[in-house]
Amino acid sequence: MKNVLGRRGLAVVFGAAACLGLVSTAIAGLAAGPTYNLKKLKGSVTADGSSTVGPYTTAAAELFRRAGATGVQLTVGISGTGGGFQRFCKGEIDLSDASRPMRNSEAAACKTNSIGSWRAFTVANDALTVVVNQQNTWARCLTVAELKKIWEPGSKVDNWKDVRAGFPDVPLKLFGPGTDSGTFDYFTEAINGRARASRSDYQASEDDNVLVQGVSGERGGMAYFGFSYFTENQSRLNAIQIANPKTSQCVAPSKATVFNNSYRPLARPLFIYAKGSSFARTEVQAFLDYIFDNEVAIANRADFISLTPKQLKRARTNFILAVKAAKRT
Amino acid sequence: MTTAVPTSLAGGPRRRVWRNRLFQLAMLSCMFVAFGTLALLLADTLITGWPELSRRLLTGLPSTVPGEAGARPAILATLYLGLLVLVFSVPIGVLTAIYLEEYANRERWWNRAIEVNIQNLAAVPAIVYGILGLAFIVRGIGVGRVVLAGGLILTLVVLPTVVVASREAIRAVPDSIRQGAFALGATKWQVVWRQVLPASIPGIATGSILALSRAVGETAPLIMVGAITYVAFNPSLFGPYTALPVQIYNWTKQPDPGFQTLAAAAAIVLLAIVLSMNAVAIFLRNRYRKQW
Amino acid sequence: MTQMEAPRIDSSRIAEVSHGLDRSEVESRERVFSVRDLSVAYHGNVALENVELVEIRRRIGMVFQKPNPFPKSIYDNIAFGPRVLGMKGSLDERVEQALHQAALWDEVKDRLKDGALGLSGGQQQRLCIARALAVEPDVILMDEPASALDPISTTRIEDLMHELKRDYTIVIVTHNMQQAARVADMTAFFSVDVEEDGSGRRGILVEYDATTKIFTTPSDKRTEDYVTGRFG
Known part of the structure; x- marks a missing residue:
């Protein structure tokens, strides 16, 4: 028939559009209380930021949901620490995952956009891990000075024999994270003394799995990344012990050494930044409250190192202050 | 011999x-x-x-533990995005093609400019549309990082392809059909709407569905406009979402090797979606194939 | 050009049809449908500018050299014209009547919903004639309607023309002199003149008269040369 086909096509198309029109609405919660009835919570919480912290927030969101908060729509993005802060300071998100503290320039952006106050919470710990190939039998422990010799800007070290007298003549192949990552910022600050100051003639990738593959396929390979990438790939890589600058003792990265503060200087805290105004919403409060109540479970689930009791206490106090501040306004 | x-x-x-x-x-x-x-x-x-490849993958929610992770929100959002792209790109693309083929006067420089532009736009990398979409759709007109914005941006990505394919289909309709219709006193609009368009539907459908399957597989522009990676609820038009390609991309970056297999399984699902779309395209082409 | 029974076309004006009429031009799509270069004397008016082309096309039915049925069913091919023109009355009756007039009804009455492209070439051409008849034109213009057909189909088309000329004025363009002699009552002979200033070729009307006179005792030398086969 003439144009029946054309008309029917349009009808289908518009019908489908109408179905999509069913829109979920967010209803903000009301009064804040010390305990939260998770089952009654509604609304949405948006988080974005570091891909290192992302799995932690995701695990927290999962357990939060399982604990009964099915009415809260929690989303976690991984735009990177810098990307997360950018969105955070535009007021687009409630929580910003960060693997390093906020920079002054970022804080300035937050202020010019007048998003109000914000608070940083330490939520977990990570051990930046320096890894080498499994056939590397010589490098068991390195000092900060040796690492600096390798990684500092302008470094020309390209053979293991130049790292320390007695090391074999094996070409050194370096792999590292991209310059957008918080890991890069933290490592360069801890080892080279200044954030973002690093030699640049190494193979960089935003994808840590690429680094894992690079080092496991290269006898003289070396890389650094978050602890969880090492624990998942222990069978393919060796972790280097780091000589503690104070005690000069060689310390391997582990939950215990981070916890007792001996793995230095590469143990780092991970943060979630929260917008002050978001605390006015019960679902945001309840989510953070849930995190501090279930810190260990969340850290274990996502393969992170949990907070020390001291860190947890500080985070808790910080949280309670934030809730009070939100009530006042 | x-x-x-x-x-x-x-x-x-x-x-x-x-x-x-x-x-x-x-x-x-x-x-x-x-x-x-x-x-x-x-x-x-x-x-x-x-x-x-299990039922959990199709119906479960994402998780930090590979053994518990599914991709239902991502699969649903991908289907929604596909629908949105269809709703937006086909009418706009086909009408543009009709204008260029049937109405535009090639003597005029602006019509030639439009033509050249559309050809070039078809070759622009998708990430560029992502940046454009972030600036103008997500932030500019303030749609936000929602399914609708993703659909609009993917529409931009595939629109030139739809236009080019529809033009080819319209051009393939022999002039004798137009002449026959004109000779009976039909107006230009009647000739286009009742003869040319129905006759070019197989070509338009094929081109549109192939463009659609490209949109469904796109990752880069969606990452730009914030297809978030952890979404534990079914997407809605004005809600946050993640798409299947983004979910796959994210899984391949996870430390736990279990996610690599999960990513491969999700890739099979995506492949199945794309292949079944192409199958529909082939079916339509064969079903409505015309001889002149 | 051959012409059969032209009661409604003012023969004194027919020369004006010749203006700018060139075979290649007639065949080019734009010219046929814009008619602008073709000052047609129609009901005593010279159709030039400011005419509703759509209306002119409706009143002058057109059958093309190659059968061009729409890629639709037989029924929809005939019904297209009445539908787009919004003609009143029963569509089914109109379709049946047109098919009867085109002597196609008996062959297709059981498969009206089948695709028109499945018909033979001769049937397709009669379908195109039926399609033209369905909108009730004043004149039917046939441009070499049988040149793409086999002899048997050609005979059927010619028989049909004899049937139709009782009700319609039919203008047919042909290069086939025998066909002109067989079907036409009145014949016009067109030729081309090469412009002296080299600006191109120009169609001219050489002679217009009763068919028998044109073919037996033409008054123009060029006509005589053509019908006796001295050129062409």
């Missing part, structure tokens, strides 16, 4: 015959390179992902 063939004929063109065969061989090996790589990739994905 039979013995009846005279020797003069059998012996002469041997060199030419050999060249002929050589060329065939060269073409065949080229085809194997192209096809073999694809087959290898497919086989690798299938073998890696098959064990994880």
Whole structure:
């Protein structure tokens, strides 16, 4: 028939559009209380930021949901620490995952956009891990000075024999994270003394799995990344012990050494930044409250190192202050 | 060859015959390179992902633990995005194509400029549309990082392709059909709407669905406009979302190797979606194939 | 150009049809449908500018050299014209009547919903004639309607023309002199003149008269040369 086909096509198309029109609405919660009835919570919480912290927030969101908060729509993005802060300071998100503290320039952006106050919470710990190939039998422990010799800007070290007298003549192949990552910022600050100051003639990738593959396929390979990438790939890589600058003792990265503060200087805290105004919403409060109540479970689930009791206490106090501040306004 | 063939004929063109065969061989090996790589990739994905291809993957929510993770929100959002792209790109693309083919005067420089522009836009990398979409759709007109914004941006990505395909289809309608309709006193609009358009539907449908399957597989622009990676609820038009390609990309970056297999399994799902779309395209083409 | 029974076309004006009429031009799509270069004397008016082309096309039915049925069913091919023109009355009756007039009804009455492209070439051409008849034109213009057909189909088309000329004015363009002699009552002979200033070729009307006179005792030398086969 003439144009029946054309008309029917349009009808289908518009019908489908109408179905999509069913829109979920967010209803903000009301009064804040010390305990939260998770089952009654509604609304949405948006988080974005570091891909290192992302799995932690995701695990927290999962357990939060399982604990009964099915009415809260929690989303976690991984735009990177810098990307997360950018969105955070535009007021687009409630929580910003960060693997390093906020920079002054970022804080300035937050202020010019007048998003109000914000608070940083330490939520977990990570051990930046320096890894080498499994056939590397010589490098068991390195000092900060040796690492600096390798990684500092302008470094020309390209053979293991130049790292320390007695090391074999094996070409050194370096792999590292991209310059957008918080890991890069933290490592360069801890080892080279200044954030973002690093030699640049190494193979960089935003994808840590690429680094894992690079080092496991290269006898003289070396890389650094978050602890969880090492624990998942222990069978393919060796972790280097780091000589503690104070005690000069060689310390391997582990939950215990981070916890007792001996793995230095590469143990780092991970943060979630929260917008002050978001605390006015019960679902945001309840989510953070849930995190501090279930810190260990969340850290274990996502393969992170949990907070020390001291860190947890500080985070808790910080949280309670934030809730009070939100009530006042 | 039979013995009846005279020797003069059998012996002469041997060199030419050999060249002929050589060329065939060269073409065949080229085809194997192209096809073999694809087959290898497919086989690798299938073998890696098959064990994880479960109901949980289709209906479960994402998780930090590979053994518990599913991709339902991502799969649903991908289907929604596909629908949105269809709703937006087909009417706009087809009407543009009709204008360019049936109404535009090629003598005018602006019509030629539009044509050249559309051809070029079809070759612009998708990430560029992502940046554009972030600036103008997500932040500019303030749609936000929601399914609708993703659909609009993917529409931009595939619109030039839809226009080009629709133009080809419209151009393939013989002039004799237009003449026949005009001769009966039909107006231009009636000729286009009742003769040219129905006759070009197979071509338009094929082109549109192929463009659609491209949109469904796009990752880069969606990452730009914030297809978030952890979404534990079914997407809605104005809600946050993640898409299947983004979910796959995210899983491949996870430390736990269990996610690699999960990513392969999700890739199979995506492949199944794209292939079934292409199957629909082929079906439509065969069903409505016209001879003139 | 051959012409059959032209009661409604003012023969004194027919020369004006010749203006700018060139075979290649007639065949080019734009010209046929814009008619602008073709000052047609129609009901005593010279159709030039400011005419509703759509209306002119409706009143002058057109059958093309190659059968061009729409890629639709037989029924929809005939019904297209009445539908787009919004003609009143029963569509089914109109379709049946047009098919009867085009002597196609008996062959297709059981498969009206089948695709028109499945018909033979001759049937397709009669379908195109039926399609033209369905909108009730004043004049039917046939541009070499049988040149793409086999002899048997050609005969059927010619028989049909004899049937139709009782009700319609039919103008047919043909290069086939025998066909002109067989079907036409009045014949016009057109030729081309090469412009002296080299600006191109120009169609001219050489002679217009009763068919028998044109073919037996033409008054123009060029006509005589053509019908006796001295050129062409």
